[in-house]
Amino acid sequence: MSGAHKITWWGGLDPYTFVVWISEDKVFDFPNPTEFEPLFVRSLFLPPEAAHVDFVNSLTDPAQRVTALTAFSAYAHEWRHWYDTTSTPWGLARMGQLTAFYATLVSIEPWLDDQALVFVPLTTWEQAPELAQDLVPGLERIEPEVSRILSNALNVLRKSDHALRAHATIAGRTVSTTQIVEGLAMLQQELCVDGVFGAKAAADLRASIRAPGGDGVYYTAVDVVEDRFGPDRESLIAVLEAALHVNYGVYSTTTPLTPAELLAELVAMPEPTDDTPLSERIDATVFRFQGFNRRDAFDMTYEVSAKTLDQVTAAAVQTPDGGSAKHVRTVLASAVRAAFTWSAAARHRHDLGDDILLDAVPQPAPYSLPAPVVIEGYPGRMTLKSQFANSHITRLAGAEGPGRAFLKAYGDAVADPALMDTDETFVSSVLWTPTPDTGETAIPYLELLGVVRELLYWRGITFGPGAISPITYFSTTVAEAEARGQQLVGQTNGGAR
């Protein structure tokens, strides 16, 4: 086996598909995956429970224990990313612009439909046509109008990435927005572990991340805040999430007032001279930084982002029926809007008026406000077709979790000899995911799952397979291109075909 299929992460919020991706791959590195895997999968949809505690307690190897703790809390980590990107000003601005990026990009669909050969990535075809033509003799250049649309879309994307990649020096350490977001996710993960497995387990989780060879940078922002405000987890979360309250309703997304700069201001806030609560001191600091407190920053950014989504809705209405462009615009505009509404209601539930039925408002917690989740794993490390009838996936199919059900259909993939040591047909887990089609319990933003495949097509042809796992690229981008009668050339991914 080439090992090329192996991936080393448990999950991630992919903002470019608007959903949380969970990988089952690492489960199979565990000595006892058959017992571990069902518990892991269950933790993605229902809170860890006594069976998880029993499993962890049965492990004598400390490394295995912390691996299990990490796995069982992975969803909580990724959920936090979903929550922050759908209910903070930074997140609203970013998600709104990402929607605008796709809404613009799909404008090239009429031209694309006429292309029998599509050079991947489109960005290279557009920016280095001589390279593309050297690789594919006879390939035409991209038309100027298409080039203009691509440039416009990429400009929007760059704006949305600006704040994410911004960084500042705080107390001698470089802290980026990404690290703020990762810090919040680690604290959420600790909260989950603490609540189910105890404080010692949460400390073990943190120690494992900070250990040499671990992902210590995930704690950089936490460390900076902890040095200033102490170890209280609630305070750490309050300060870090306050940093995501730059007012993008007033300032542009490329403003130098970035989350990292706001965090620097928060860390530098004066010591209290009285018993003013931390929340008020945070708001005063946020106001000093930008002239708006957190609530105003949220409200104004929400309005601007909602207008962007309204524009996408209007564009969708004008888009001819039948193509991906209409579907992408329609679904993103409504589902992202719904995500904002649900997450914001959860975050601000205590500020909602009396006319709101609070029981109907989700708690700001992983299993009450479920993130859209896609689960992937590589064929070969997943379930052989011949064993499908006995797999846990079969047992889960049709099972209902809170507000969701498991998709009942799966796709097949034939293993590539370069990846696998057998050519048997495998079940591709990429195609199993919770579905929003659950009747009364449907949550409107889970409609995002219905457009993931198309988003991966657009993303895959635009940027290439680099950021997508081979099997996902194969079963989304390549499969969609084939359905359109297109032959992908250039970086077509030899990893899975």
Place this chain on the structure above:
Amino acid sequence: MSFMVEVYSSDVSLLTDFHPTIKPLARVATAPAEVLDAASLDLDLATLVGEVFRIAASFGELGGAISAVDALVGLMQRRKKTGVTTTAEVVVDGTKITFSGDLTPEQLADRVQRARDAFAAAAGASPGPP
């Protein structure tokens, strides 16, 4: 037979030094340029560094690509001797191989071999229509 190789690094000076080497080995090689689209990146890089730069090159034969990687490794090792440890990712047809000045000789040999295997696979799979 032609295939594309991309080299990513947050160290633009590494790619600037590498460009004159890769240019005569490749059929076409782009100048180092910042990758402005995080969507094209593996999150390992995109989440942890502010800037990432890229060179893309087309090769008509295996030997040129292998020589290019050898040259890249040589550059990184020379930098390590001066106390500068850099990381670069070589991407060919969806396969990513990470090189770092921190690698042990065994790790380095393994990565170089993986790169050669990936080049061979890419060279065998034509990027264009037959």
